[in-house]
Amino acid sequence: MRKPTEQSAERPVPTSADVARLAGVSRATVSYVLNNTAAVRISEPTRRRVREAAEELGYVPHAAARSLRAGHSRMVLLPTAHVPIGPLYSQFLNELQWALRALDYTVVQYGSLGLEADEAARAWAELRPVAVVSLGQVQLTPQGVEILKRSGAKAVITLGSQRVEGAHALVMDQGRVGRVAVEHLVERGRRRIGVVVPEEPGLEMFAGPRLEGARQAVAGTDATVVPLPLRYEEESANELAGGWRERGLDAVFAYNDEYAMLLMRALQDAGISVPEETAVVGSDDLLLGRLLRPRLSTVRIDMVIGRHLAELVDSVVRDPQSAPEARDLLASRVVRRESS
Amino acid sequence: MRKPTEQSAERPVPTSADVARLAGVSRATVSYVLNNTAAVRISEPTRRRVREAAEELGYVPHAAARSLRAGHSRMVLLPTAHVPIGPLYSQFLNELQWALRALDYTVVQYGSLGLEADEAARAWAELRPVAVVSLGQVQLTPQGVEILKRSGAKAVITLGSQRVEGAHALVMDQGRVGRVAVEHLVERGRRRIGVVVPEEPGLEMFAGPRLEGARQAVAGTDATVVPLPLRYEEESANELAGGWRERGLDAVFAYNDEYAMLLMRALQDAGISVPEETAVVGSDDLLLGRLLRPRLSTVRIDMVIGRHLAELVDSVVRDPQSAPEARDLLASRVVRRESS
């Protein structure tokens, strides 16, 4: 039985030298044993003594020292910021982390909320990650990319709507979400189509392209698109629903299912029938949307596969020239239910 | 104009020695200037030359080397895993990160999905964080805590239902959520009270205590509690609703608002009126719950303030004895709407 933890506060952190001393060998040997270095043969008894010494001391290698010596790390840095993320996104994030760990990378999310683009890039660069995968929550500039690469990052990959010079871009064509939604509404005979644009910060990078896609969908038809600012609050939705008839709208693409549910309720409370008077389409295919009456039509988004992206990261790390500069990885299709 | 990025792949990462050479000074001087070391006076012209050289080379200090030399880091590690997190949680997380950064800590989330408890603790320990704040998504054992402390972590703080020996515990009394919900139902005259227990993995640590709290609420009354396993799928909810009358239940605490919405819809589809025949209470006070008819009653949970926790982390780091060992930081109260 050992003394309680208060004492351990004083006890210095054990190093490989401590392990070596206890095992009666050199630091080199400790390193060989604990890393199973293939190029060198260590006798079984020695191996055991080293392992036991390490165990006894509670030795854990110092990642910083290791990567300092090695001249590189296997850290993949994922910048994060406050974006109201849905199940799609968080599932993807977990897939990605899992897949990267399987490839022996250390995955670290770096909360970068409130940092300026280049300031953030410097902060990341200090950690000398071998790769940075920006999920598009934090804006990355060409200078930022340059800083990272100068600091040894082999791969800088952006996953978002817009491309950044110097970075590998996985274009998630958010515009397509808006386009298929509105194409669907046009096919259903709708002509005056509202498109909800959330006012919450952090959503612009999704909302803008979706609105743009909606506009593309009506180009060459006699339908028109009307942007509809909306806060995610009942009051805001009621206000919007209040002036609905004056705007003469007969359909709305509501950004996503949550905004759609909010707006649909407000419309119904204002006496506007769905889908007869106004059709409603959301996106993300949330389970909750299926519980409404009428059931909510939605755009189902198939996110990039995490494993796929992990492999891309790995291949770019191994050979920066290897991978294509840009790809589109966002399949979207409408799931019609009852609200459209 | 510089050459495109392909070349920079070859260019070695600039070090403080490179800056020193370019500025025509020693590495020591570079360090003094860039860190604004107060104990030493450097002439203004020299400072300028150093700064310009650093700028020109795109120099970014190497965090690992710095903390290796310093013997400590200011990294706070937050283990994360796949828990379907709501807006409450993610807001809290962002508050915490923001507050810690304001206190000059580097906050890093470490995705630990699928790692065993002690395996995870070792992985974290390799990074030599000065503090680990476990949000309860990854189980921490006393051995894990010991490993971390031996590796120099000044503060190991757990935020969860159960306490771990050696760690500072911020007890989030999930039991209380179940207790107030069921107390409310008892007060409203209900006697056979179902408690939804989600079958999704990762939720046990919330679901268990909530059920336990529900049991406490009926102790000493003539009401009873019935655990109801439920998957977050329509089919599962319909099954549960199908056998509802045979169970003779007149109320249900549905774990949270999402499960509540799912179940309430299934109950209504099965011809069971809410709240007349069965009362329903969720938790988290989601906006969407207010859109249903009847409006969903819920338990509003006031999470710990991020800034508060950040200050606790800081004070424990500065003096491990300073802070109280445990506190309860989860206020919960029922918001009655129409479903109960």
Place this chain on the structure above:
DNA sequence: TTGAAAGCGGTACCAT
């Protein structure tokens, strides 16, 4: 005001 040099904790080359 500035520089030389030691040392943080590992790893890997070169001897032995």
Place this chain on the structure above:
DNA sequence: ATGGTACCGCTTTCAA
């Protein structure tokens, strides 16, 4: 089969 040792990038005495 093992040990000695240089070195990774940076900070910080101590001397000049």
